[in-house]
Amino acid sequence: MQDITLTSSYWASGDQPPLWELSLGELLETLARECPDRIGFAESLPEKTRRWKYSELLLCGQRAARALLAHFKPGDRVAVWAPNSAEWVLLQHGAALAGIILVTVNPAYLEAEVCHVLRASGAVGIFHAAQYRNTDMAAIVRRLRAQIPSLGYSFDLADWDGFLNLENPDCELPRVAPRDIVQIQFTSGTTGKPKGAQLHHLGIINASRFAAQRARFPEGGVWATAMPLFHVGGCAGSQLGAMTSRGTFVLQPTFDAADMLRIIEQEQVQHLHAVPTMVIRILEHPDRGRRNLASLRTLMSGGSPLPESLVRRAREELECRFTITFGQTELNGVVCQTSPDDTVERQTSTIGRPSPRMEVKIADPASGAVLPLDQPGEIWARGYQVMHGYFNLPEGLDGSITEDGWLKTGDVASMDASGYLRIRGRLKDCIIRGGENIYPREIEDVLAEHAAVKEVSVVGVPDSQWGEVVAAVIRLNPDVARPDVQELFFYCRSRLAGYKAPVQWFFIEQMPTTTSGKIQKFALREKICSAGLRPEPFEKPSRIPEP
Incomplete structure (x- = not known):
């Protein structure tokens, strides 16, 4: 990357390279015309791999x-609540071609969480899997349809062919503009209740394209991932990163290290997108030495800090380079990224430089003023990547987007003279576990309803495997019998997705607070990390009973 010397923590956007003014449907039509016989998408399972040429992918998308x-x-909002699958991808393309807005729902969500997303988005239909883990998704959808009058239709993805047979072959597809909304993805932002970020075609296509280019992904290359499709990193970053390079997108529905090693060998994968936890499991798997991984050239990772030892080990043992990404749903994907040519120090201590065509500054959170180099402040971003606001919430009403178009990310970082950003903390106080954002307020609200809990604060604590894990610090109600932490865990688990349930539990006599009575979460984290607070004995169950 070119040498740059900045004088303040401000990165100008520039006007190069040009943006692709395309909708997702137009991109697929272009690829089907220019490279019809190239494999555009593959779903790889141990027992079978299904493949679609670009010409076939377009035809399937048009039927859908x-x-x-x-x-x-066109313009209706239709939800998809299912784990990764080929049908999920085909539905995504069908919705884009039809001008229908896809509302993506985490398959780990339980009934109350799904209900909130459906009500908040005004979804008029839902596609779902029959079940996921211990959750009977079909039964939940039946109950929700009875509760939500606007939810007129539901379809089981297992009967995908039956759904396609409902098509009217004479139906004319609408014109979809690049700046139209393509998806609504729910993210909690600064509050505990998730809000629907409205993503647009222009944003997800170009953010994914520029991330692939900085990663040095080759034209026509093979890109594999098990990243969740409900997240912008999976349905956009990975899939469209491959597509905008006329490459092949290989989806592993559920991450398994041994099977991912098979995929890399069998599909001649050149680029792997995986959170640090996945990279660790691939490196440590006994099958690694028995697989030919010579095709692999680049690992793309992010979502939580990468230890220097992990980057060095991957570079040496897999003989491939790293690119570290930093992004946000509200920005349609990656907004800062390291280059594979960057030093190990930059790969592990920074999130790289801003993406092309994005204006980024380190700002005083109160005034928005640009801060001096190397001084921590909030990351603000402006440009084509900014979402079209939150659904049913006027743009800027919650303070996320300023009147002049700056999106406040809530992340605290500093910028050096070369334009590299270093994360210093988070204003939004979210926990990042294995690349998944977890918002303490939601867990605190659940625990606060337990009779034995007088006061609760949920924080993230460092973990070598997950980056962070969820910890609950509780002040007990003296009038109620002291609960067992196993009981508290199952209380959370019956109401929230499994990854949100705390795995470390602490009881405290008095919470550290400010003069105004607000709990000082940083003080709790310091106490935990310094062993000033001792965790209660707890072993996470290997099998979780059905809620």
């Missing part, structure tokens, strides 16, 4: 679009 338009109209 016509079937959707038999029940919905």
